[in-house]
Amino acid sequence: MQAIHIGTAGWSIARAVADAFPAEGSGLERYATRFDVAEINSSFYRPHRPSTWSRWRDMTPDHFRFSVKLPKLITHIHKLVDCRDALNAFLEQTHILEEKLGVLLIQLPPKLAFDDEVAGRFFDDLMSRTSALIACEPRHPGWFTPTADALLARTRIARVAADPAICPAAAQPAGWPGLCYWRLHGSPHMYRSSYEDRLGGYANLLLDARKAGRECWCIFDNTASSAATSDALPSRGYWTRKPGDCRRATRSWTPCHGKARRRHSLPDEIGRLLHMAAWAVEPSFRKPGLRFMPIAAVSMFRGL
Numbered sequence: 001m002q003a004i005h006i007g008t009a010g011w012s013i014a015r016a017v018a019d020a021f022p023a024e025g026s027g028l029e030r031y032a033t034r035f036d037v038a039e040i041n042s043s044f045y046r047p048h049r050p051s052t053w054s055r056w057r058d059m060t061p062d063h064f065r066f067s068v069k070l071p072k073l074i075t076h077i078h079k080l081v082d083c084r085d086a087l088n089a090f091l092e093q094t095h096i097l098e099e100k101l102g103v104l105l106i107q108l109p110p111k112l113a114f115d116d117e118v119a120g121r122f123f124d125d126l127m128s129r130t131s132a133l134i135a136c137e138p139r140h141p142g143w144f145t146p147t148a149d150a151l152l153a154r155t156r157i158a159r160v161a162a163d164p165a166i167c168p169a170a171a172q173p174a175g176w177p178g179l180c181y182w183r184l185h186g187s188p189h190m191y192r193s194s195y196e197d198r199l200g201g202y203a204n205l206l207l208d209a210r211k212a213g214r215e216c217w218c219i220f221d222n223t224a225s226s227a228a229t230s231d232a233l234p235s236r237g238y239w240t241r242k243p244g245d246c247r248r249a250t251r252s253w254t255p256c257h258g259k260a261r262r263r264h265s266l267p268d269e270i271g272r273l274l275h276m277a278a279w280a281v282e283p284s285f286r287k288p289g290l291r292f293m294p295i296a297a298v299s300m301f302r303g304l
Helices: 015-020 027-031 050-058 072-077 084-100 116-127 146-154 199-211 227-240 243-247 268-281 294-303
Strands: 004-008 037-040 065-069 101-107 133-137 161-163 179-184 215-220
Touching (some): 004 199, 004 227, 037 215, 050 084, 133 179, 179 199, 199 215
Parallel strands (some): 004 037, 004 215, 037 065, 101 133
């Protein structure tokens, strides 16, 4: 059975959950004791020294994997055209991670429309030069068509499922079916809103994808308010459950589309219960001062 990988953008540890991590070690070393993946976004803004990539590789466990975001020089300035030198430099850096390079992430600018010839040429070139999985997060409506999906499937590029989504299709993974990659940026407030009351819904989606034989990544990018680690830690508790355990509690849940709306009908009472039950699975993840009865919470969770 394929794995479900839960992590955050970067590896900052929120103060509210700091007690769930060892006190000793660097931020990445501490983070890697609880998570098996992390998304590197700093590569979008600037290159890193080879020694930095080597240090990240060597200080993480053997099973740990990184997702690395392509530079904006390639995606936003060159717009995937005439960027071979920039791509060469980027791949030379990221391949220092060796087997710990799990995914290359392509986030496209909102104004970059789908062009079959341009995208096909770039994706074919990229695929020929890396063994990493590749996920693409387009943000122009023209990418959410059968033609674009067919190209992504042919070139073995997974389309990211994003929240908030610019259209309903953007909330669902598509393209190459071997990888499902969720990026949760925070909604209704980008980079700030917590997913505390929606974790069960996403658990169902990932469990279904894993059941279909797909490798699954779920990255919490709501880091501006330090909510990412607080959301990601209890999420790990769901993967020990059967899909039906979550589904009964979240049967009316739907993703959020758009930046200003919150279109899920999961009641707050059930959301809080889900959060409590997930944290009950691993007592070390409890927030300081949080009081509840783990046995009662799990019993209520299963009885919904």
